[in-house]
Amino acid sequence: MTIDIALPRFAKIGAGTIGDLANVVTQLNIHRPVVVTDKYLADTGQAERLAKALQAAGFEVAVFSDTVPDPTVASLADGLELVRTHNADAIIGFGGGSPMDTAKALAVLSANGGDIAAYKAPSSYAGPTLPIVAIPTTAGSGSEATQFTVITDGDTDEKMLCPGLSFLPIAIVVDFELTLSMPARLTADTGVDALTHAIEAYVSRRASPFTDALALAAMNSISQHLRRAYADGTDREAREAMMLASTQAGMAFSNSSVALVHGMSRPIGGHFHVAHGLSNAMLLPAITRFSVDHAVTRYADCAKAMGVASEFAGDRVAATALVSELQQLCIDVEVPTPHTYGIDRSEWEAHLDTMATQALASGSPGNNPRIPTHEEIVDLYREIY
Known part of the structure; x- marks a missing residue:
């Protein structure tokens, strides 16, 4: 290789x-x-x-x-x-x-x-x-x-x-x-962004042993420290751990790739001016659930690295626990949906076809464990709204 x-x-x-x-x-x-x-x-x-x-x-x-x-x-x-x-x-x-x-x-x-x-x-x-x-x-x-x-x-x-x-x-x-002066909202959005980088780098079709090590280390650290940094911005240990994990995750996805979350996230930012990290956070649980059956072992590894499943858990149990943890994390750090963020439903619907086309054109969805069709991307946009 x-x-x-x-x-x-x-x-x-x-x-x-x-x-x-x-x-x-x-x-x-x-x-x-x-x-x-x-x-x-x-x-x-x-x-x-x-x-x-x-x-x-x-x-x-x-x-x-x-x-x-x-x-x-x-x-x-x-x-x-x-x-x-x-x-x-x-x-x-x-x-x-x-x-x-x-x-x-x-x-x-x-x-x-x-x-x-x-x-x-x-x-x-x-x-x-x-x-x-x-x-x-x-x-x-x-x-x-x-x-x-x-x-x-x-x-x-x-x-x-x-x-x-x-x-x-x-x-x-x-x-x-x-x-240290980052507000809680920015801490949450950028922190989930870093977690998304790590997970997507690990489950990407272009992952390698080199990027795997960086991605798993980042996931482990983010899972321990993001909620702490969100709750208390002066927590120096949590801030330091999150900063290093962000860089590790960046190195991982730069040498592997991002996947469907990022492919769908960019059009949300472009059309509705949602910050990149926040649009990733809106998408991460749903897209993980959509993708998990096509890389159960890889997603199980993520769950174990994040401490939400034991090393002895079966892959299916661990992968299911990962989806649940991502949903709970977004609740804990108060990630809004596009609707609660203030995006009008009719405006959202009007852009779905264009956003799906742009997501596919970016190439990122092609790195995903489950490669979506245009119609499946539209359905996912509707699901997260």
Whole structure:
């Protein structure tokens, strides 16, 4: 069995590692980085502190803080202009999944020009790019460790998955202390997102022994610590465990794949502007139940790794326990349905055919243990509503 593995060149992981960023940048021979972040991190002063620390170390730094949730093609324009006028030699992504996605897109487009749509799946890009340094501030997307970015086409509301080695950060700084101020809702949504990454990486048709180990470790940790982090954001042990698990899950699915949950999640975000982690959480129990009969042993392994079934439980018993646990977890961290989130039923119904088409076109459902038809995807969307 041949396995292709792609990981960041190096990582600094642990409390206070944000203070080592200047050393990381120096080692990479970077001189003029652009920090890509969001309004929240800019308004709270965290982005400015990061930039000033780099400036004090002798770097010429510019900050782009106009990223938007679920970044669009149009939202990249001002960032590209700043990268060009600053004559940047690197991009530093600082934030959650949206700043990371923006940073990756800017790195590739600034080196090549063109339209990000040219890079969407099934293409895979491994050409010129600016180096990317990633600093996550949420424990969920795992984007710091993945070779993907997701950008929305504002004309069609399609969330375009853009894969390839050039989207992979070359260095990451993973400091769990950056997550201590995350509100409970964001903690839950990003935490279930990380769990989804781990489960899908493990049950994917493209899984390998390398990704299995990372995915199972992430599942084990998330099952022990997500509810704790949700209940008490100051729980440092839980925050640290969730941050590491998120990165492990990111490494797992980047080198395996995501599957049906993600394929169906992206259209929900694109059409109804639901945060990615939350739309994954809305889907995870139902899609696991839909898929479980086609990979009973793999899903049973997930249940055992999460501690919801004993090592001696039969596969069917364990897999059934996993579905029940995912349903209970979403109740415990108060995941809404599309209906309780506020999406109008008629609007939901009007988009089902388009969303199912976009889900299938992404390629992710083809990695699922049970490959759905268009009609089955429509039925699943109706079920979770």
